[in-house]
Amino acid sequence: MTRLIDRRTGLFLAALALATLAAPLVLPTHLIPLMGKYLCYALLAVALDLCWGYAGILSLGHGAFFALGGYAMGMHLMREIGARGVYANPDLPDFMVFLGYDHLPWFWWGFASFPYAALMALVVPGLLAFVFGWFAFRSRVSGVYLSIITQALTYALLLAFFRNEMGFGGNNGLTDFREVLGFSLSAPATRLALFGLSAAALAGCLILARAIVTSKAGKVLVAVRDAESRTRFLGYRVEGYSVFVFTVSAMMAGLAGALYVPQVGIINPGEFAPANSIEIVVWVALGGRGTLVGAALGALVVVALKSWLTATFPDLWLFALGGLFILVTLALPNGLLGLAARFARPRPRAEVSA
Amino acid sequence: MRLLTLCLALWLLPGLALSQSLDDLVARLPLGDYADRAAVVDQIGRTGDPRAAAVLEALLDRALEQRNVDGRVVRVTGGRGAQTATDVLTGEDLGPVASRSTTAIRVNNGLRRSIRTALGMLTLADPDPSRRRAAAEAALRTPDAEQIDALTDAMAAEDDPGIRQALSWAHAAAVLASDAPVADRMAAVETLSSAPALTVQSALNPYREAADPALAQAVSRALDAAASRQAVWAQAQTLWFGVSLGSVLLLAAIGLAITFGVMGVINLAHGELVMLGAYTTYAVQEAIRTQAPHLFGWSLAIAVPLAFVLVGAVGVAIERGIVRHLYGRPLETLLATWGVSLILQQAVRTLFGPTNREVGTPDWMSGAWQLGEMTLTGSRLAIVIFALAVFAGLLVVMRHSAFGLQMRAVTQNRAMAANLGIRTGRVDALTFGLGAGIAGLAGVALSQIDNVSPNLGQGYIIDSFLVVVFGGVGNLWGTLAAAMGLGIANKVLEPWAGAVLGKILILIFIILFIQKRPRGLFPQRGRAAEG
Amino acid sequence: MTPPAIGATRAAAQLYLDGVSRSFDGFKAINGLSLAVQPGELRAVIGPNGAGKTTMMDIITGKTRPDAGVVLWNGDTDLTRLDEAAVARLGIGRKFQKPTVFETHSVEDNLRLALKAPRGVLATLLHRRTADEDARVTALLEQIRLAPQRQDQAANLSHGQKQWLEIGMLLAQDPALLLIDEPAAGMTDAETMETAALLKSIAGARTVIVVEHDMDFVRALNCRVTVLHQGAVLAEGSLDHVSARADVIDVYLGR
16 A cells, blocks of 8 residues: 655655745745745646656656746736736736737736636646647557657747737746735745745645555556556556646646746746756656656756856856756666665665666 | 941950950040931940940040040049049040040930940940840840840840840830830730740730730730749749758758667757757868868868768767667657757857857859749759758668668667677667768758757757658658658748748647657558557 | 357357458458357467467457458447457456566556456546455455565566466456467466466356467367468367368468
């Protein structure tokens, strides 16, 4: 019997709770949104690990779901600016006035409402993943083919969102946000609240992901990963399971994006860049795929490394990231957690077979 | 007839006799009245002497004057009080002249027209064919009834068929502009209708409303015909742009067709290998610029083998160092080669800087050719030919070389190939190296049409994978068909949907297509493929 | 048990194939194959490589669609319209030639995943273990002699143990028909004989079709034999009967 909260998860959750409570006391206020951003990345990594680590679906387009969630929240924040924009137009965001829109496009309707925007941050990525997955998994597209078309998906979205005609602010994206639910985004209390929410979302999604992978459905997912045709011949409709986990994972990514945007203050099409999506993969791979907690840790380690390197030795960052990809695949197939487990136990238990 | 003889004499004896006659004619310019002068101008126009144009232009500018002392015709330049004279034919400096010491050779409007006609004649008779062609095209653009005779004469003297054709169109346009009888003008419309569609349109449009109904009808018929002809050529041009883009895709994808299609290795560093090929071209050109500028025309010929070998060697190193440890683990290979791509990008950025590098185009590639009514630029044409040559070369290597045989043996049954004494590790490395080398070749070609920057490869990697997957993995002909099909589809969609939206539509189409037929257009045959 | 007569009616047969053909790029893997298997029967299908045995199994289990022909289950269900999962849910279990188990799962979890139960996403998400399931898993572990390995990762089992685990997973499905592809491949002689005994004990309550190369194993099964050749049935009857036929000898020895 696999426990919902195993030792590893318990330790991580405890550390997360402790860090969240301690952060406001030890960190200067301006660093709080940065920490919140890291937690969003960790959540994104958990989302990817759920579908890659457990169901073997290597999505190279998870950045797209993250960005879509971010755009949904960004649209709400744009609407909340209201008439305080440069053009003081109560109905249209500044960029629309600038581009000569005379009315709000239909897909912006409703985003003035926070609950609607929050719902869309989950529904839009989820729906895209569901439709995309339904087509892909039903035609039994898997492995690298799936990876390549997920990459093409995010690339197509990248090109689309760069277009001004799309109505999402084109190149510049959405920015100059002021408030969320009436609270100023630059106020320390709002920042703390968003940080706390990010931590809570990470913890909640981690527990949800644990609940999925420890259920019988989670075992079916691993079965699909390890021997897909055997699973089919046992009577499981594999595509149903794949679509399910892909959709849940995309919704988690959307949630991460929605929490990310108010903390960084901007969302632009660059988030759809295929390179971003592949970077998520290295977080998961470094931490240890198929471990959930490892994915979150991997994200925190890599992102912290990135912040440090790009500030101190900007030229070294891509060398380091590239080297990390090679190192992890050649030398650390089970990631840092696998390495830790090997030291902790004399006989390694392969969690994941490649 | 006299003129023809004269012209012939001018062609044959471009020496003394000719300059004598021009000298004589110039000396006669100040004499007589405007009518006499016009006759002389006309004769000057018929000399075809290369110096004659300068004389006539000076006359037109009222810079020609006669020296009172000796009656010599000189060109006077400079403002009042600082005038100097030069010999109008030799350019010899004759020193300053007092304003009263010379008499201007006067021109009136009738003479001016004669001068212009004579100038047109002169260029029409120029020994340089390209200037004659330019003169003929100029005459066609600005039809002038005055030029009819000159054009008739030029047509008779012309022996280049292309220029004669252009002259006949110019002549027809001039006839159309004249008050010639309707029958002649109808014939002119007939002649003009064989010209390129755009020419027909600009030459005939003014006569759409011609007073004579028969003429107006003939004009509008010719215009309609031209419009439909132009539509066909426009489609041909679109097709050509598509083939040209398809060739770029083919070049970028064909190396992947080897590493991914034949070996099953997902090489995300493929785009960076292309980029290395482009930088090789840049480095070769830099070396040539500083060491041996006269070799510049050969820079691409030098870069091609060099890029193949250098980038191929990088490929072998990647295979031996990384990829070989990951066979059978495609997702891990994908991640590791992505890492390689980041490192290569940053290495190039550190070495050459992050900005675009200038790669020159040798003269023999920069021109443009006219095929019917479409334009083929030299660099595009060269890339299409190069892409097809690389493709054909690769087919030959795969089908008819010992290495190709070993390569297919290893990919089909590794254990059996090893038992037969094939060194499978070596074959793997060389196959990967071949794919990489071809990426290098693609880089040389792409350096001619794209910005050479560290990000060059990223623009191609997704497209290349889609081409290979769309065409059917492991099928070179499928790659060719997919590259051309996608290239043409892109260009067909472009005017309709815009470049970016067109590309998005293509991406969506491929995503849907792969979901419908995961094994591409031309799947590998056999029962194994069912698995 | 006396095998029923050949050519049983389609209504009486549990599995009924008639005139089934399937070609791959012009190669006729199955060419007018007809076969009828009665409930509870143990049937061995033999034939040289490329005779179409695996393709036949693929067609029955919904992995491959035939170009032509009829494939009926219990006389009324058209198997050619169903996918693998639907065929499996009808009660047709399949064992691959290469033992295929879920390597990272424990032996026990392998069996639990196979146990007959609702297969939908929601059902498995909300699934709770029951005492009845525990009892069935324990009984199956006894039957396939893997009780001591209950908590071991399947990856750590020997080749023979994996074969047995896979058979156990088939039994856990509680199928009406078992399709078994070369179970004796890679087994020791003793394991081969034990496997034959196990399959014989399964037959009767369930129908078993075994595809096999190993003649000693087929002899040990002591059942009706169908000989496939070039995608069609060449001969059918007892092993002694078919192995006496000249054409069968040609097919096996003439190559």
